[in-house]
Amino acid sequence: MGQKHEYQCPQCSYEAFVSGGMDFGFETVLVTISCRDCAELFDAVADERSAEICSTGDDGEHGAPTGIACPKNAKHTFDLWEGPGKCPKCGTKMIVGRPGSCWD
Ligand SMILES: [Zn+2]
Numbered sequence: 001m002g003q004k005h006e007y008q009c010p011q012c013s014y015e016a017f018v019s020g021g022m023d024f025g026f027e028t029v030l031v032t033i034s035c036r037d038c039a040e041l042f043d044a045v046a047d048e049r050s051a052e053i054c055s056t057g058d059d060g061e062h063g064a065p066t067g068i069a070c071p072k073n074a075k076h077t078f079d080l081w082e083g084p085g086k087c088p089k090c091g092t093k094m095i096v097g098r099p100g101s102c103w104d
């Protein structure tokens, strides 16, 4: 499984603990999203089938994974987020903090 990272905003000190992109597990696909309504980063779980769609890229069209939504509200608008990307609160480029797992 993938590793999560801590991302920090140097401007407003917002912190998020996310995978920072698309993360393929055995049966699930984790996608990091930046929710515009919550102004937060989340790891959302995409449909299993979208993993196949993404890997094969059938007609060259690289569609976004399906089935993902903001965990707070499915109607929220969000953008796919790849770390280190922009802070969902103030738009400043975030920096990578310490790695999440296996840290003592
Ligand atoms: Zn910020």
Ligand SMILES: [Zn+2]
Pocket: 035, 036, 037, 038, 039, 070, 071, 072, 073, 076, 077
């Ligand atoms: Zn949201």
